[in-house]
Amino acid sequence: MKIKFLGAAMSVTGSCHLVTTDHSKFLMDCGLFQGSEALEELNYQAFDFDPAEIDFILLSHAHVDHCGRIPLLVKQGFTGRIYCTGATAEIADIMLQDSGTIHEMDAKWINKRTSRSGQRQVQPLYTEEDAARCSKYFFPVAYGQCFEINSQIKIRLNEAGHILGAAIIEMWIEDGGKTTKLVYSGDIGAVNQRMLNNPTLIAAADYLIMETTYGDRAHETQQESGKRFLEIIFKTVARGGTVVVPAFALGRTQDLIHELELFYDHHDFHQNQLDKVNVYIDSPLATDATAIFRKNAHYFNEAIKERIKNGEELFYFRNLNFTKSIDQSKALNENASPKVIISSSGMADAGRVRHHLKHYLWKPKSSIIFVGYQAEGTTGRAIISGEKYVRILRERIHVSAEIYFLEGFSAHADKNDLLKWLSGFKEKPKKIFLVHGEEEAKKTFANTVKRILGFDCTVVEDVSEYSLDDDALTVDGIKERIDLKNQINKLKDNLGDIHDELDNLLAIPGVEMSEAFPDEKVEDLEALTRDLKKTCEELKIMIKN
16 A cells, blocks of 8 residues: 655645555645645645545545645546545535635636736636535544445544534545555644534554644633634724734634624623724625534534524624625725624635735734744745735735734644544554655654654655565655746745835935935946846756757
8 A cells, every 4th residue: 555645745735645546546635725825836836646546535524725736636536435534525515616716706807917928828726616615525423423435445534623514534444455444634723612523543553644723832822822812803903003913814803703702792891982883894705614613513513503592693793794796895995993803715815805904014012923834935924924015916015014923723733632642542653754844844743743752753844655574665746846936926026025115215205316316326236137137047948959
């Protein structure tokens, strides 16, 4: 039996792992790459396999970095079943259609811009219609149920505590005359969350594939982050500012609604302040996802079920508003009153939140609160890393708002929770593959596991294939190509920044041109631009040859 790690090997996105046995070929997840431009370009590369030869997919959960390339797979010939929980099937349907709409809109915007310069037109990765066709392939399986896929493979889905319906997948695979147990963690949730049960502990596995998103750090608790969240809101509103929260439409938005719901309903002391603060969920996808959460209450923990039994309505409080139309979204930025805007996407690289950040990021009275993982190369990562300027919708924006990162709201387990889950194994697996983490997080976690549990881990750092009993069979070296592409893109951004700085210099009122641009400086700039143009011409010739 062989496993090829095709995504979430170099980063935390693009989860896709191919298992090949004597009888079957199947995937664990098939997600979109998100983050830097170089990573996202991987979405357009051909699959490392023939989609028509894939027998089935095991889908851990409905985040697009785990399911977002399924429409492309179907478009190219996949016709098998997609096994997952019922909630994942429902949510993935709306997530994929929304993703298809985004790809269509992005392609339309690019084509509008490039047609003026005579460049070739692009096609969307897939359309909303392509995504809608996938729904017939989903096959829901309940938590805890042992299910036979075929005579050689049996699975069981267990609660992962990550988002609604997320699963840790156990597989019993007969191959080469023996049965091997493989466990895929998917994304593991934090313990003691407000709404979901803790991740199921697994007692045994021959081989384990495990995520390490936060393998190098510990979070504050959700309760601590919740307290800070409200303090930031009150402080910002008191100075007449607006709070913008980039949040993933699935999971984080519902957690934030629930946090505010508890506070609005049970803090009479703050009544006067609360009545002045409207909360807007500006994401049609989040609105639809919240409706699915409401009707799948059986996935929640006992505390939430008890509240529902007592007649309480979930995900509702006074002052909560859901915006649907683009006009309603635009009106939020025309409204000068203090407010909270929760909008997707969570990494600030897509969706309506970009318009809100463009409007509020440069205002010192505003606060921007990040509540989920910010992948390398994203706008969100740049902001929380302290960048003074970021590009949003092709405009350079100065970061003057107060910036916060509340990791206690993250859907991912931190280092301690990951270690606690791994310690549930009664015997050491033969091999543990660490994926779904940046390089430092994976290596740090591997060292921690070795020191505390005595387990050796294989850190997966590139697209690579392993025979389960042997070392790596192949390593594709994609990581080096991505690093180079990121360097080039950084250079491109720097050139854009230089262009903007020159514009700023020219716009300074009352400054004589001869003072701002003395002859020797103009000559230096001309020499630099000539050298740069010459280098670009040489590169063009090399590429053509």
